[in-house]
Amino acid sequence: QQQVKQSPQSLIVQKGGIPIINCAYENTAFDYFPWYQQFPGKGPALLIAIRPDVSEKKEGRFTISFNKSAKQFSLHIMDSQPGDSATYFCAASTRGEKLTFGTGTRLTIIP
Amino acid sequence: DAGVIQSPRHEVTEMGQEVTLRCKPISGHDYLFWYRQTMMRGLELLIYFNNNVPIDDSGMPEDRFSAKMPNASFSTLKIQPSEPRDSAVYFCASSLDRGFSDTQYFGPGTRLTVL
Numbered sequence: 001q002q003q004v005k006q007s008p009q010s011l012i013v014q015k016g017g018i019p020i021i022n023c024a025y026e027n028t029a030f031d032y033f034p035w036y037q038q039f040p041g042k043g044p045a046l047l048i049a050i051r052p053d054v055s056e057k058k059e060g061r062f063t064i065s066f067n068k069s070a071k072q073f074s075l076h077i078m079d080s081q082p083g084d085s086a087t088y089f090c091a092a093s094t095r096g097e098k099l100t101f102g103t104g105t106r107l108t109i110i111p
Numbered sequence: 112d113a114g115v116i117q118s119p120r121h122e123v124t125e126m127g128q129e130v131t132l133r134c135k136p137i138s139g140h141d142y143l144f145w146y147r148q149t150m151m152r153g154l155e156l157l158i159y160f161n162n163n164v165p166i167d168d169s170g171m172p173e174d175r176f177s178a179k180m181p182n183a184s185f186s187t188l189k190i191q192p193s194e195p196r197d198s199a200v201y202f203c204a205s206s207l208d209r210g211f212s213d214t215q216y217f218g219p220g221t222r223l224t225v226l
Contacts, residue, residue: 042219043217043219044202049214089153089154098159098167099215101153101154103153
C-alpha cells in the first residue's frame with residue numbers, strides 16, 4: 001500500500017528531447033508528490049512538487065503531470081540538456097507522515 | 112547558510128567495529144531525518160526527529176542501529192557492531208516546521224564501507 005513504483009529504471013535521451021519519468025502509487029491518502037534530483041556524490045535535492053488538487057505544475061523546464069483517477073504522476077523535462085543528467089526520484093506522502101521514495105531513474109542526456 | 116553538514120564523507124571500517132555518523136542540520140529547522148541509500152533498496156528512511164525528539168524509528172533495521180539528537184544543531188547515527196551489509200550511503204536531511212510536507216534539504220551523505 002505504501003509503495004511508489006517508478007519507471008523506467010534508466011533513460012537515455014538526446015539533447016533537446018523530452019524525457020518522461022513515470023510513477024504510480026496505491027495509497028489514495030497520499031497528498032504530496034515531490035520529485036528529487038540527485039547528482040553523483042550529492043544528496044537528493046527537491047526539484048518540484050505537486051498536490052492532488054491540480055493536474056499539472058510547471059517550474060521552468062520541469063513539469064509534473066498528475067492523474068488522480070489513475071493514481072499516476074510523471075515528470076517531463078522540456079528541452080533537456082546534458083546538465084540534466086542525474087538520478088530522479090519520485091516520492092509521496094500523507095501530510096505529516098514519512099516520504100515514500102520510488103526506486104529512481106538514471107537519466108542521461110547525450111549531446 | 113552552509114546547508115546540512117555531514118561527517119565523515121567517507122568511512123571504511125572492519126566488521127564488528129563501531130561507526131558513528133554525524134549531522135548538523137540547517138539552523139532553524141525543526142525536523143531531522145536519517146536515510147540510507149543502497150542500489151538494492153533505494154532510499155530508506157531510518158528515523159526522524161522533531162525538535163530533538165525521536166518521532167518514528169520504525170525504519171531502523173536492527174538494534175545495532177541507534178540515533179540521538181542531543182540538541183538542535185547536532186545528531187548522530189551509530190552502528191554497533193557494524194556488518195558488511197550496512198555498507199551504504201547514509202544521508203541526513205532537515206526541514207522546517209511542516210515536517211514531511213515541506214522541503215527536505217539533504218546533506219552530501221556519508222559513504223560507509225564495512226569490510
